[in-house]
Amino acid sequence: MLKLYFAPLTRSIRIKWLLEELEIAHEIVPVAFNRDGDKGFAQHTPAGNFPYIEDGDVALSESGAIVQYILEQYGNGRLEPPVGSLNRASYLHWLHFSEGTAAQPINTTVWLTVYRDDAEKHQAIINAVRGSANHILDKVEQVVSKQAFLAGDQLTGADIMMGFTLWSAKMLGILSDAHPYTVQFLKQLTSRPAFEKALAESRRLQ
Numbered sequence: 001m002l003k004l005y006f007a008p009l010t011r012s013i014r015i016k017w018l019l020e021e022l023e024i025a026h027e028i029v030p031v032a033f034n035r036d037g038d039k040g041f042a043q044h045t046p047a048g049n050f051p052y053i054e055d056g057d058v059a060l061s062e063s064g065a066i067v068q069y070i071l072e073q074y075g076n077g078r079l080e081p082p083v084g085s086l087n088r089a090s091y092l093h094w095l096h097f098s099e100g101t102a103a104q105p106i107n108t109t110v111w112l113t114v115y116r117d118d119a120e121k122h123q124a125i126i127n128a129v130r131g132s133a134n135h136i137l138d139k140v141e142q143v144v145s146k147q148a149f150l151a152g153d154q155l156t157g158a159d160i161m162m163g164f165t166l167w168s169a170k171m172l173g174i175l176s177d178a179h180p181y182t183v184q185f186l187k188q189l190t191s192r193p194a195f196e197k198a199l200a201e202s203r204r205l206q
């Protein structure tokens with residue numbers, strides 16, 4: 001059975017959420033988050049960070065790669081527009097944008113305000129990345145003000161990837177009513193039973 005190494009409040013939530021959406025049987029391997037943020041890659045998983053999965057002979061980290069792997073292996077066409085369809089390109093864009101671009105200001109903010117205890121020394125950087133986060137949220141706002149999901153009118157893996165990023169942004173106070181459609185979009189995502197199950201797992205292990 002597919003094993004997901006899971007720590008609360010981490011990107012493991014994305015994978016649990018996806019597995020629940022697809023109703024794939026899996027085993028959670030609970031791992032406590034190591035808060036020694038200065039080291040990096042100091043988590044007690046084989047890759048040194050979260051999320052991490054094992055599925056038969058396959059061992060994989062990087063949440064985007066894991067989402068793609070699970071959809072290829074078990075999706076049967078669910079949660080992604082078919083290759084060659086009109087929505088496929090925007091699906092790929094948002095799938096990768098969530099980690100490749102949108103996570104950057106979130107990561108910096110978490111690093112400076114959650115992992116360290118000297119945020120006041122880094123206020124200029126915190127303000128600068130807030131500006132870059134707003135620019136990113138403007139892009140999301142443009143799309144979700146016009147359509148239900150990032151790659152069209154149906155949930156895809158890209159919404160799960162970006163959903164966790166937006167959820168983190170909301171918790172950090174970066175996503176606010178200045179982006180009302182995005183706030184509403186996030187509400188809609190987080191009220192899905194599959195997300196609620198992933199969040200319940202996070203709370204259970206916290």
Ligand SMILES: N[C@@H](CCC(=O)N[C@@H](CS)C(=O)NCC(=O)O)C(=O)O
Nearest residue numbers: 010011040041042049050051062063
């Ligand atoms: N781009 C990676 C980021 C992985 C990542 O930074 N994971 C965090 C938790 S959400 C972590 O394990 N941080 C601790 C560390 O890297 O030491 C992904 O999407 O999986």
